Amino acid sequence: MRPLPTTLGRALSASLALLLATAAAVLAAAPPAAAHGTLAMSTPAEGATVTEPPASVELYFTEKVASNAFFTITAPSGGRIDNGWTYGSPKSLDKPIREYFMVEGKFEPREYATGFPAVVSVAHLPTAGLYSVSYLSVASDGEAVRGTMSFRYNGKATAAPQGWSPPTNQPDPALVAAVEQHGSSGHGSTGSSTAPAASSPPPPAAAPAAAEEDGGVGWIAWSGWAVAIVAAVAGFLAWRRRPAPAVKRPARSGPGTRPRKASGSGTPGAKKRAPTAAAARKGDAAVTARTATATKATDTAAKAAPEPAESDVEAAPSGIGLSNTRLALLGGGLVVALLAGFGLGRLGTGDSATGAPVATAPAGVPTSPGGPGGLSAGDGHQHPAGTGAHNHPGDASTAAQATGTTVSAGGYTLQPTQRSQAAGAAVDYTFRIVGADKQAATRFAVVHDKPLHMIVVGRDLSGYQHLHPTMAPDGTWSVPLKLARAGGYRVYADFSVTAADGTQVPLVLGVDHQVPGAHTPAALPPVAAQATAGPFAVSMEGTPTVGVTAPMLFRVSRTGAPGPAQLERYLGAFGHLVVVREGDLGYVHVHPEMELVDGAVKFWLTAPSAGRYRAFFDFQVGGQVHTAEYTIEIP
Structure with a gap:
């Protein structure tokens, strides 16, 4: 097999060495999933359908929730139907956490095998439909414990207590x-061994060592990472190992020596000519690095092979001889190392498909649908529709959930x-999103059918x-903008x-924009749950909570017609909601459901x-987008 040219081989070998070293470093540094005081299970279970009216909802956490924890139960109509909560008796978990x-x-x-319940009383069940339970607490290590779970009730309505x-x-x-x-202290989601005095963690249901010995997969996870790292390092060392000194064959000369034929002119049975002394002096290792025993085998094989061209036999300096075979082995080793580490690491985290114990997500981030803790997590407020209730990295601080108050964030x-x-006046409003390298970003993810949303x-x-x-190839965005009234405005760029x-990297950046002239600020409309948008009446249901x-x-x-309007999908969902805080104009995270829920946009x-x-x-009917506006006041 023909070796790669020296220069290309050196470049590829250096690149693969860097990849191997990086893989080893990443695998070694990758921390396991961490969560503390997380929701482990509930009664009714997440996503369950019940026909008999439950008197309470029991939420089982891996440690006792704080005494001032907060819980709500929301009916399909958006109203709260919770009636206080108490601690319950510990209970064995269906699956250890x-x-x-x-x-x-x-x-x-x-590993926790015992759940510590918070029992939230249900005042009444006003209608059949989807009920949502939300919770907020602080774990023993100070991390936020926040999320939601839902269940469907298909029974008869019950009356509220007098x-x-x-x-x-x-x-x-x-x-x-x-x-x-906690959210502003820089404390990571990986947890801490120091617990505040506010609440003390319960002792683990099983000691870590015992958990690992009794069929747990934690040791497999750590072994997987170790195997991946060893494989990567071994591959790197094998590549770096210099070959043994070559035993050179003396050049043959004298009578009977046949001239070497050009490429393609060899004939079957032609004997391969040994390299000349000049070639040997040049260090032609690809030909001269033979042992005395290997020489006989080579000469025998050469009798049945065409004579190689002169250009096919190149010098390969010692330690740089990266043939296609060695290149393939090196690349394959890297892939195997990465896949082994990833696969065994996934096994160790208790992938639900395996039925193994679950390694939960960071505290305060609900888990995926069907699991305890609510719905799937995301990395930012902008995401495909239907992600459901969730928080984001950094959302442990409620202040972090109001974005767009700064012109720079996340390095952009x-x-x-x-x-x-x-x-x-209608103008062409233009802008760029500039990275830390002072260059305009040009790679954006399409979210809600668009690579960037601009809110004014x-x-x-x-x-x-x-x-x-729309974005030009140089990263310049432009859009027609007309502002009828004088005054100050805020322009938000909402993108990933x-x-x-x-x-x-999902971000919302905001910048001020001015329209000169006399300006009298408009008074904020009063709080109301009803709004009119063109020919439509839109009701808002729910209780926003800090x-x-x-x-x-x-x-x-x-308006004036019975029944719901026939909503159409707009930007991938049946509606979009933007919420802005009075004063600092903080842009608040809001997440839509993919489908209508009991006939409503949720x-x-x-x-x-x-x-x-x-x-x-924002919603769309008959191809036209309408906007209903509301004032919300949170005490």
């Missing part, structure tokens, strides 16, 4: 402050070409527009940029703080 703690710089697993009214209380400010303090900056325009709203929360700019390593992921439902009907809203907000609900 493995959590990881950082102890003296190392991750140590603890004198009972739907609760409107918000979480304890001390609980919210604890969540915010919003750079508009102009910062003002005349009232009533006045500082008095009027003049809302939802636009979709694809970084150099292929990862997606720090708690709460469902919000919107029902659209044609969103999940986590309010970052008390105060007033303006909500803008």
Whole structure:
């Protein structure tokens, strides 16, 4: 097999060596999934359908929730039907939960087989449909424990207790402050071995060592990573190993020596000529590196093979001889190492498909559908429709859920070409998203059918527009923009940029924009659950709650006509919701469901703080987009 040219071989070998070293470093540094005090199971179970009215909902966590934990149960109509909560008696979990703690710089697993319940009373069940349960607490290590779960009730409606009214209380400010303090302290989601005095963790149901010996897969996970790292390092060392000194064959000369034939002119049975002395002096290792025994075998094989061309026999300097075979083996070793580490690592985390114990997601992030803790997690507020209730990395701090208050975040900056325009004039608004390298980003993920969404709203929360700019090859975005009134505005760029390593970075960046002239701020409309958008009446249902992921439902009907309107998908979903906070104009995370839920468009809203907000609900009927606007006040 023909070796690669020296220069190319050296470049490829260096690149593969770097890849091997990087793989080993990544595999060695990759921490296991970690969560603390997470929701392990519930009664009713997540996604279950019940026909008999439950008197309570029992949520089983891997440790006792804080005494000031907060729980809500929301009916299909959006109203709360919870009636307080109490601690329950511990119970064995259906499936043990493995959590990881950082102890003296190392991750140590603890397996929990006992659940510690919070029993949330149900006041009544006003109708059949989907009920949502939300929770907020702080784990023993200070991490937020936040999420939702849902169940469907198909039984008869039950009456509310006499004198009972739907609760409107918000979480304890001390609980919210604890969540915010943890989220802003730089504490990672990997956990800590230090527990605050607020609550103490229960002892593990089984000691880590025993858990690993009794058929647990944790040792397989760690072994998998070890095997991958050893394979990568061994491959690297084998590649670097220099060959043994060559035993050179003396050049043959004298009578009987046949001249070497050109490429393609060899004849069957022609004997392969040994290299000349000049070639030997040049270090032609590909030909001269033979032992005396190998020489006979080579000469014998050469009798039945065509004579190789002179160009086919090249010098390969010692330690750089990277033939196609060695290149393939080296690349294959790298792939095997990566796949082995990934596959065994997945096995160790307890993939639900295997039925093994589950290694839960970071605290405060609900798990995937069908599992405890609610719905799937995401990396940012922008994502495909239907992701459901979830939080994001950094959402442990409720303040972090209001984005768009800065022009730079995540290493990217919003750079508009102009910062003002005349009232009533249509201009071509242009801008770039610039990375840390001072270059315009050009790789964006398509989210909700568009690579970037631009939201414009006045500082008095009027003049809302939802636009979709187009990008030129140089990374310059442009869109026609017309602002009728003088005053200050906020322009938000809502996008997910694809970084150099292929990862997606979801961001919302905001910048001020001015329209010169006399300006009188518009008064914020009063709080109301009903709004009109063109010929449609739109009702808003739900109870926004500070720090708690709460469902919000919107029902659209044609004014004066019975029944719901026939909604069409707009940007991949049946509706989109933008919520902006009064004052700092914080842009709040909101997540839509893919499908209608009991005839309504359902969103999940986590309010970052008390105060007033303006909500803008976009929906489409008959090919035309309409916007219903609401004022929300959270005490």
